Amino acid sequence: MKSGKQKRGEIKAKRKQKAAKVQSRDKQQDLRLRPVLGPPVNEALLAPNNSYGVPDFVRRAYYVDRPFRCVDCGKDEVWTGTQQKWWYEVAKGFVYSTAVRCRLCRRKKREQSNEARRVHLEGLERKALRKREGLK
Numbered sequence: 001m002k003s004g005k006q007k008r009g010e011i012k013a014k015r016k017q018k019a020a021k022v023q024s025r026d027k028q029q030d031l032r033l034r035p036v037l038g039p040p041v042n043e044a045l046l047a048p049n050n051s052y053g054v055p056d057f058v059r060r061a062y063y064v065d066r067p068f069r070c071v072d073c074g075k076d077e078v079w080t081g082t083q084q085k086w087w088y089e090v091a092k093g094f095v096y097s098t099a100v101r102c103r104l105c106r107r108k109k110r111e112q113s114n115e116a117r118r119v120h121l122e123g124l125e126r127k128a129l130r131k132r133e134g135l136k
């Protein structure tokens with residue numbers, strides 16, 4: 001048989017465990033409710049601009065995911081904080097430019113302009129060749 005003291009001790013320990021569980025669950029909920037902060041902004045790496053204003057992500061000091069609708073196909077997509085950091089700090093994109101096309105349409109557009117460039121360069125080459133050969 002357990003003594004009353006033992007029982008009380010067990011009950012106390014169980015209560016403590018339960019309280020800890022609830023607390024950790026509350027903490028997780030807090031994390032979910034807070035807006036998710038993306039990577040920090042490194043202002044020194046941004047493309048220079050002559051604007052007097054400050055882009056909102058610079059004021060916030062963190063990139064946050066930005067939902068947007070594709071202008072070509074209307075699909076809803078998220079421009080993630082990591083993608084924004086790359087665009088502004090590595091690719092040196094204009095600080096007031098934002099994503100307007102979904103991944104798929106972006107790729108399509110890139111392929112189209114690559115193709116246009118290829119056709120243009122081939123045309124130039126043919127022209128130069130004709131010139132060299134004295135043809136018109």
Ligand SMILES: [Zn+2]
Pocket residue numbers: 070071072073074075101102103104105106
């Ligand atoms: Zn699209």
